[in-house]
Amino acid sequence: MIQSRSIPLCIILSIVTCGIYGWYWLVCLANDVNTASGRTQEPSGGIVLLLTIVTCNIYGLYWMYKAGEKIDAARVSRGLPSQNNGLVYLLLSLFGLSVVSWALLQNELNQMATN
Numbered sequence: 001m002i003q004s005r006s007i008p009l010c011i012i013l014s015i016v017t018c019g020i021y022g023w024y025w026l027v028c029l030a031n032d033v034n035t036a037s038g039r040t041q042e043p044s045g046g047i048v049l050l051l052t053i054v055t056c057n058i059y060g061l062y063w064m065y066k067a068g069e070k071i072d073a074a075r076v077s078r079g080l081p082s083q084n085n086g087l088v089y090l091l092l093s094l095f096g097l098s099v100v101s102w103a104l105l106q107n108e109l110n111q112m113a114t115n
Helices: 007-016 020-037 045-054 058-077 086-094 098-114
Strands: none
Touching: 007 020, 007 098, 020 045, 020 058, 020 098, 045 058, 058 086, 058 098, 086 098
């Protein structure tokens, strides 16, 4: 089940905890994206976090792009129009705005959680 989260609260908690809550948020996002897309065999949130840390965020950039594809697949399966934002998420992350990408992903997931 996809959990709806408050985006401003997640951002504030990430800032206040010096990014530690951001790691938790990334784990939750990865798990919810897998659930929403029906791709439960994909790497779990814990594996995404571990690989992101070990590869100095290279895997995190790859995951952001793939998350866009997964969200698009989830949108299409729910009868919503396709809009693959993987490149947007990747570019935002490349320029140091991963939190913005996470917020956009969370917004998509929140919309799917309410439908």
